[in-house]
Amino acid sequence: MNTLVEDAKNHGSAVGLPSDKVTIRGGKPLRGRIELKGAKNLVTKAMVAAILGDTPSVLKNVPNISDVRVVRGLLEVHGVVVEEGVEEGELVLDPKNVESAHFADIDAHAGSSRIPILFCGPLLHRLGEAFIPDLGGCRIGDRPIDYHLEVLRNFGAKVEKLPSGIRMSAPNGLKGAKVSLPYPSVGATEQVLLTAVRADGITELAGAAIEPEIMDLINILQKMGAIITVETDRVIRIEGVDKLDGYTHRALFDRNEAASWAAAALATDGDIFVGGAQQAEMLTFLNVFRKVGGAFEIAEDGIRFYHPGGELKPVIIETDVHPGFMTDWQQPLVVALTKAKGVSIVHETVYEQRFGFVDALVEMGASIEVHKECLGGRPCRFGQRNFKHSAVIQGPSQLHGADIEVPDLRGGFSHLIAALTAEGTSTVSNVGIIARGYENFITKLELLGADFVLEG
The missing domain is CATH 3.65.10.10 (Enolpyruvate transferase domain)
Known part of the structure; x- marks a missing residue:
């Protein structure tokens, strides 16, 4: 087939x-x-953001689409408890018992999705390590993950490419970084946001994407306790914090x-x-x-x-x-x-x-x-x-x-x-x-x- x-x-x-x-x-x-219901391009990233919180998050207006099912499966193999909320389209995500997952489990749940790359920053903060398989996605053009990996290196992550995928570690924690995107990539901007909010120090991101879904992700992170400033000319500044709580949010x-x-x-x-x-x-x-x-x-x-x-x-x-x-x-x-x-x-x-x-x-x-x-x-x-x-x-x-x-x-x-x-x-x-x-x-x-x- x-x-x-x-x-x-x-x-x-x-x-x-x-x-x-x-x-x-x-x-x-x-x-x-x-x-x-909520935007596919926001909801899946909001679900990943829940890993960063010390308390459960509640995400509303979640659509019943297969990309959501993929992310839910990936969260669950990492120990996040995901349950249906009180209203239709509501998910409660409890990251209390986040744990490492095996390559095979991640690969089985990821399918053709590229979402696992965005798990890396949050998992490095919570566990000090992260694993991702080879990534797929719609075949509409080049979507290399090399820039994602370079961004994570800038924060202090060590990246090791293995036959089965990529292993990352952060033995000294993640530090704020100065990042300049050659193109306003939505995925790379999300990567920086999800990594910088708990990094030690200030991160400056130039050339950022500013799509409404990005701004709604920033709203979510701010609800969790992040300090994020959107400046002129596609510059975003993130002041890292020691702790984030869960959020309650209705998706765009x-x-x-x-x-x-x-x-x-x-x-x-x-x-x-x-x-x-x-x-x-x-x-x-x-x-x-x-x-x-x-x-x-x-x-x-x-x-x-x-x-x-x-x-x-x-x-x-x-x-x-x-x-x-x-x-x-x-x-x-x-x-x-x-x-x-x-x-x-x-x-x-x-x-x-x-x-x-x-x-x-x-x-x-x-x-x-x-x-x-x-x-x-x-x-x-x-x-x-x-x-x-x-x-x-x-x-x-x-x-x-x-x-x-x-x-x-x-x-x-x-x-x-x-x-x-x-x-x-x-x-x-x-x-x-x-x-x-x-x-x-x-x-x-x-x-x-x-x-x-x-x-x-």
Whole structure:
């Protein structure tokens, strides 16, 4: 069985998805209301942060996704007691008995996830050692962990690469460090935050990511007793403290899922109210959504996204770190852009191999060409590295049904949207991968009136 298929089945079964394959009859607008929970990119890191506390933490608004199950399993093999709270989507995490775990146990629970690298700082503080296996993740580009390891070395960690993975130790404790990121990496910023809060002395992080999920993680750490200052020009200063307590926190909504359902509404001529979505974190997306020809209404409890009628308009998009247009937003929106009259350009500057998903769209009738050049914006770090990272979309195109294999999380949801808007019937396989970041997406499709059946 190939790795992607195996991952899909594992992800799907982890959240009760009864099948790896769905058959969709397209052409029906999605209409109705769905509800969001917390952001995948915040919740999993907040769960790791609980290791740093001397008392239990309570995390609310946790989605039922397979990435959460992965982190829960990793916490439990390290001795953290994780229990359901009093309300739906609430977890209580008690780190009182944190202990070392065997490589095999970590590897078995991690699967394709890259989250174990973020356990290292907290475990070094609690135990003086940490182990991580080889790391996986969605195959959308280079996500090396070397920089994570270098950051940990800066704090005083000793890193030993073994055939089975990586062992780290901190015989003299971790010390504050001066770190400068060559690119505002979210993962590297999280690594510094989770390590620096208990390190001895002051840490200065230059070139930090400042995504809303990063800021919410900082909120959590501050609740625990950390001293963190976010300065101008992407500089974060952390004053290490001797002790942290647990936290009680309601996670920020998942803006990537909100944007995905918004794109689905636009592509299918639909009307979807996304409960829990908030304007401030969606500002950049909302501007582009309006430029394309979509409409939205802001309410206290969410945002209504809908196609108001008329032709969609082409746009030029360049993905970027926050506050720019997120890379996770472009893939679902590309499907809607196949219906826009004219030429749209999407320049991907965050992940160099994120356009693999367009092959299926072309097979379904889309007119999309992918280029190595930096199109539609400033030259980026991929421009001279021979990666196809700019897409030219000519529309409008009428998509037709096809057999599709999901390649990664966001690309997979984009394939669902394409199948929903296409003429005829499509079969989408490996849909378990989508369960990594989209809670109960099959149930949500039912609520929105999609015409589909799960294959046995």
